[in-house]
Amino acid sequence: VERVGIGLLGYGTIGSGVGKLLRDCADDIRLATGKDVYLRKVLELPGFTHPDLDPALMVTDFREIVDDPQIDIVVELIGGVGAALEFERAALLAGKHVVTANKQLIAQHGAELFDAAAGSGARLRFEASCAGAIPVIKALRESLAAAQVDTIYGIVNGTTNYVLHAMTETGAQYDEVLKQAQELGYAEADPTEDVTGKDAAAKMAILSSIGFHSRTTLADVQHEGITSITAADIHHATSLGYVIKLLGVAKLIDGRMNVRVYPAFVPQDHPLASVAGAYNAVFLESDTFDKIMLYGPGAGSVPTASAIIGDIVSVVNTAPGGYVQNCTCYKHLEFFPNDDVVASFYVRMQVADQPGVLAQITPILGEEQVSIRSVWQSGRGDTAELVLVLHPTREAAVKASLERIAALDCVQGPPAVVRVEGEEPR
């Protein structure tokens, strides 16, 4: 039986999980590939030990991996965009296939890596970089290769999904829920990457690149986080028949891409609304297949290790030749400007509780061609809360009208604005 040697970079939680699955599932992998896939070397820091790791396999110099002709696949799990980039590029240039979970590296330096792979014929796989064990990249790249995906919605950050879900269940404010999530281990001590949407933005850069066959990098993905979502917004969402989700939204509009991350109202009967807790989901739309959703754990060392094994199997089983096998980004699509995107909006503002407020606000909306779908106002002593849901409108028009409205004397503080996504066209 032909042997396939694995060189593993990093033996932390996920790396040791990969090592364990390679041992425990050796028979399944042999039957899946017809080859004997085995762990040949592990790169770790000098002095590193792990009860599961045979010290004879450990090396501390990457050259021992890249120069080893018995290593066919390099699995990069050290993270970051420094040494990881150098190692992955060197491996690909040397003709070794690379499997990684490193989302920031693919989102920021995917182009260089794809080019290195295309040059040598090596394969680059990164299923675990987005949405954990959910095989969404494989589905987009292979099953739906000819399916013309036009919309990708992603709930791709478990921390923010957990926080928004808990805010909805308890009615508590953001700060309070985040603190609890940190205590329970659902949020990092420094949750910045998660709550600002940067983590989700990296994943959407990858998903939109694969889904649209073009190239989106982290810098192309404008992202808003969930830090400004209040208990009042959650309350109104529920009353209006929505849930708030931090969505990655990638749309193909007139042949151009718009890729962003923002909190959004999603109808309660939309499949994405039922994605609770720390789970992830990717929802795809296309004229060809209608709607497909893939749902599962977004993180966790065992699901991630399982996705790495799936990629290893895929690398071994892939015939050489297909261009897309190495570089799926063969189109060069432009980006569609945010201002021209047509969307529905929820708007909440504090106004003086006095007659004539609506009479000042509605003409501005009319002048900017923004039409109101529904409006609620409830007094609270001196001030009232005014909630509007707007019909689909160009974003620039909504922005312009809200700037004018915020400048009115009767309006207190900047309006809260959340997009509405996932409604069927009427």
Added chain:
Amino acid sequence: VERVGIGLLGYGTIGSGVGKLLRDCADDIRLATGKDVYLRKVLELPGFTHPDLDPALMVTDFREIVDDPQIDIVVELIGGVGAALEFERAALLAGKHVVTANKQLIAQHGAELFDAAAGSGARLRFEASCAGAIPVIKALRESLAAAQVDTIYGIVNGTTNYVLHAMTETGAQYDEVLKQAQELGYAEADPTEDVTGKDAAAKMAILSSIGFHSRTTLADVQHEGITSITAADIHHATSLGYVIKLLGVAKLIDGRMNVRVYPAFVPQDHPLASVAGAYNAVFLESDTFDKIMLYGPGAGSVPTASAIIGDIVSVVNTAPGGYVQNCTCYKHLEFFPNDDVVASFYVRMQVADQPGVLAQITPILGEEQVSIRSVWQSGRGDTAELVLVLHPTREAAVKASLERIAALDCVQGPPAVVRVEGEEPR
């Protein structure tokens, strides 16, 4: 560029859709495979014409396909288990890869076809046979190859899902909703295969074979349909926090398989509960990846044609050698007896509205070791409706106790029984 010739058997709705995608997406397919995949011949009945079909491609004798060295892949879309079996087997034996949407053929004669494929090294693909365009077979076979799936829940029949959903929305009875579904085209004029669960059973035979790497045929899958579900059951499901779904349920219990189709109560917050209308979903559980759900259109000619194209790309891109590439059923698992399955149950019965009814029923349950989780009784004149939800219990015990209860004078007619699935263990 290397060319890959397709021989298409049947140019009906799906076949012509495949022809159209092969033309329209030729560039995407070339980029995905590195090869020029083209329609070489179409088998149809003498005299057949179609505005999209070049008559020069049409043949009426299968030998012109199987003997053509330029044909690498045979796509079988004629359906049935007669000529289709003969053609697929002959193609595989001749070393031609086969792609099909024929679920009954794979569910009933998969073994013969897998054997033919294994002998010649040809590949057999049938993503479109289960759950339309949802890439569930690819996910099970490739991404989750080493993931030890232990439970597969499938909403794999769009007709019954539509009917149950409409019954829930409207409160109407089964017959009435079925009639409407037929008028709207969501149910066939003869809906027997759908409403009895036979269609779902064939799909579960396929999914459990791939998921558990063993062999399940249609005959191994006991199936109950939805014809006995009443508006009262729907009403109680809603009140108790459930929805009723026709579920395919495949479980690995102590290393043995239990594969069935039956209506089941599913908690309203379970992801499967939000699968509405004619959509399909497959929900997978494993210690490795926790829970994964794949959701999408269960039928429709364009989604099905898209799944066929995905299979063609997969066949072209697959390296030879992997045993599983041809035959994923390399284990020989026994079946786990239904009587020994432990499950929760909902039970509804008509009883005389008189004192002492519960006092007659509860001792029987106690003697059979069946424990009650909750009970409701509501009078309706002379009779009362008694609804029980039972704690997880061996099926044989539930069956035995209900037989004794049905024989009581105070109980009128046989009790309605529906399993409860998808609850987290307490």
